Amino acid sequence: MHHKYAAFIRFLNFIYDLAILNIILLFLFLRFSPSVINVSDLLFNKVYFFNWLNINFAWIAATIFTNVYTLRNLIYFKEGVKNSFNGLAIFILFVVCINFFLSSVVFFSKKDLLIFIILFSTFFWLARLVFYYFKKRYNLELYAGKRILLIGDESAIDEVKKTFYEKKELGFVYAGHLPDSEFHANNQKYIENLLASIQLQNIDEVFFAKSSIKDEELYNLIQTLDKNTIRVRVIPDFFRFYTKFKNLSFHGNLPLLSLREEPLQNILNRLLKRFFDFIFSLLVIILLASWLFPLLALLIKLESRGPVFFKQLRSGKDNKQFWCYKFRSMRVNVNADVIQATKGDQRITRIGKFLRKTSIDELPQFLNVFIGNMSVVGPRPHMLKHTEQYAAMVDKYMIRHFVKPGITGWAQVHGYRGEISNVEDIEKRVEYDIWYIENWSLALDIQVVLLTVYNIIRGEENAH
Numbered sequence: 001m002h003h004k005y006a007a008f009i010r011f012l013n014f015i016y017d018l019a020i021l022n023i024i025l026l027f028l029f030l031r032f033s034p035s036v037i038n039v040s041d042l043l044f045n046k047v048y049f050f051n052w053l054n055i056n057f058a059w060i061a062a063t064i065f066t067n068v069y070t071l072r073n074l075i076y077f078k079e080g081v082k083n084s085f086n087g088l089a090i091f092i093l094f095v096v097c098i099n100f101f102l103s104s105v106v107f108f109s110k111k112d113l114l115i116f117i118i119l120f121s122t123f124f125w126l127a128r129l130v131f132y133y134f135k136k137r138y139n140l141e142l143y144a145g146k147r148i149l150l151i152g153d154e155s156a157i158d159e160v161k162k163t164f165y166e167k168k169e170l171g172f173v174y175a176g177h178l179p180d181s182e183f184h185a186n187n188q189k190y191i192e193n194l195l196a197s198i199q200l201q202n203i204d205e206v207f208f209a210k211s212s213i214k215d216e217e218l219y220n221l222i223q224t225l226d227k228n229t230i231r232v233r234v235i236p237d238f239f240r241f242y243t244k245f246k247n248l249s250f251h252g253n254l255p256l257l258s259l260r261e262e263p264l265q266n267i268l269n270r271l272l273k274r275f276f277d278f279i280f281s282l283l284v285i286i287l288l289a290s291w292l293f294p295l296l297a298l299l300i301k302l303e304s305r306g307p308v309f310f311k312q313l314r315s316g317k318d319n320k321q322f323w324c325y326k327f328r329s330m331r332v333n334v335n336a337d338v339i340q341a342t343k344g345d346q347r348i349t350r351i352g353k354f355l356r357k358t359s360i361d362e363l364p365q366f367l368n369v370f371i372g373n374m375s376v377v378g379p380r381p382h383m384l385k386h387t388e389q390y391a392a393m394v395d396k397y398m399i400r401h402f403v404k405p406g407i408t409g410w411a412q413v414h415g416y417r418g419e420i421s422n423v424e425d426i427e428k429r430v431e432y433d434i435w436y437i438e439n440w441s442l443a444l445d446i447q448v449v450l451l452t453v454y455n456i457i458r459g460e461e462n463a464h
Helices: 005-030 046-064 071-075 078-101 110-137 154-166 180-184 187-200 215-229 267-303 350-357 366-372 384-393 397-402 422-440 442-458
Strands: 146-152 172-178 203-211 233-237 248-251 253-257 310-313 321-327 375-377 406-408
Touching: 005 046, 005 071, 005 110, 046 078, 046 442, 071 078, 071 215, 078 110, 146 154, 146 187, 154 172, 154 203, 172 187, 180 422, 187 215, 215 233, 267 350, 267 375, 310 384, 366 375, 366 406, 375 442, 384 397, 384 422, 397 422, 406 442
Parallel strands: 146 172, 146 203, 203 233, 375 406
Antiparallel strands: 248 253, 310 321
């Protein structure tokens, strides 16, 4: 099916939902007080008119926020059901809030609210059930897309094919490829074969992916394809760096391609994160540290001689060194800055074992967060010696220093915390840390904090 038909189905879907919503609202509004209000009066009665308007806006806002009408929903069943469920749930929450908290009168009784939710949900899911049934029954390909011929390096072509398959909504279909190695042998014959293949396979566009053809020859080949009214696109060789493809910007005539997207490059996002860190650390210091720190200090002192706090130089943002604070959980030893803690480590004290197991030993780092050289959520800071060691082992290791280090992180809530025993362990941490940097949001930080609390309550096997 052509793109415009897919767009029409989405539009039809939106109109159907909105129509059902308003028919049910009209039915319920008239049901309230039929002797006083009729259809024409609805528009002139402020209470009903504004609540009708609010509910319609709530539906539009909920569906935009949860991507209910995206093309992907038509193509992918699971994603469509998930987004539809989320949209409906948020909308119902909006309606409950409008009815009981934001409106000057409660326009739905509990019974009528239940009738509204049941009726609207039934018709909403019925339409989707019918759509997905017919899509599967008749194997409808809602967006056939353009047939693409790929020219270039085999490994790059594999990446492009994978992208086409995984992102059908892009509207590209793999229709074959030609290696460009043959181009140098006999240029004219190669061009003739290429044009014949395009004709034979009904090719819409030609993509050059990591082509080894020299620039001047490639330019001439593109000119030939232009003359034959064949559209051409060139994919730059950045697959090994990329995880996202949204980073091309023009500064005057200068095209700049960023290797990764970093939401925290935006000053407003940095201010938002800093505000969250400041408030969160302040609350921890006032509500927890004020009484817990003196108690723990006493227990640490009673068990072994030495300072209450253990401070250590760690690698921070932009690889700048900073003093990281913890409760001392080991007996004072000369290897503290060199050897990481391992399971059954003899240096760990009894109170230290409890502090490490519960992650309470990390609490003084909220002072680091308050000062501003750490964040609540971010990649964990490592000892200077380990930063040097891991940077030599893992190519992208230093990328994790693009942001402030954190007390907890995306890698930690996925089980990568504590002792690092092999290369794969540090590689996975780096992978999770880079994903966090590229996908940062305040909601993600809150999610990590909640998961950390859950993990602490549940107990973590790697905490020692």
